[in-house]
Amino acid sequence: MLQIDVRDIDGSTRHLALSGSLDQAAVEAGQASFRSAVAGVDVDVVVDMTAVPFVAAAGLQMIIAATWSLASRERRLVLFGCRPDVADLIEIVVPGSVLSVFEGQEEAMSFLARSSAATPAACIPEVRADMPVPATIAAAPAGLAPSVDSEPAQRAVA
Numbered sequence: 001m002l003q004i005d006v007r008d009i010d011g012s013t014r015h016l017a018l019s020g021s022l023d024q025a026a027v028e029a030g031q032a033s034f035r036s037a038v039a040g041v042d043v044d045v046v047v048d049m050t051a052v053p054f055v056a057a058a059g060l061q062m063i064i065a066a067t068w069s070l071a072s073r074e075r076r077l078v079l080f081g082c083r084p085d086v087a088d089l090i091e092i093v094v095p096g097s098v099l100s101v102f103e104g105q106e107e108a109m110s111f112l113a114r115s116s117a118a119t120p121a122a123c124i125p126e127v128r129a130d131m132p133v134p135a136t137i138a139a140a141p142a143g144l145a146p147s148v149d150s151e152p153a154q155r156a157v158a
Contacts (some may be wrong), residue, residue: 003031006037013044013106019051022059028144031062038066038077044112045070053091064158067099076100076115080108117149 005017016037020026038045047063067077080102082090090101102108 002026004030004033004037008043009046009109012142013042013046013109014038015046015048017048017051021054021056022052023054023056024058024064027056027058027062029034034062034066041070042073042075045077046108046112047062047077047079048105049079049083049086052086053083055086060090060093062120064094064099066152076112078102078108078111080105 002018002020002022005019007015007017008013014037016034020030044068052059063077063079070077078100079090081104082101087101090099100108100111102111
């Protein structure tokens, strides 16, 4: 079960501490809470991933959707404390220009303090926060996502 602890830091940053696996069932159960923690906030968001042992496509989709939502308001979402296998997955699947991952909270906070809020918004396609994003598109690197209207590839059987 996904648990989310929300606290505001210094009036300019919201801290979300996630615990539990971000698998399909946990995301379905916890997505509304996660969305409400970032919806309408006018601050940057740091997400503590130290207690998240596993992230599935649904978990990445939830995080990317929140990133897009915040970027549309010129705010950022960054992750820190990812386990090595989770960090590797994010690095492979999500371009660093869309989602920044740091080792610790201090590094994440330092990045937010010194970087421009306009940076992530320039890398994100025009998307409304309420638009569903298919997992195959959310998980694909920028420019490599299949067209929503394209037919699935046919597999030849010998």
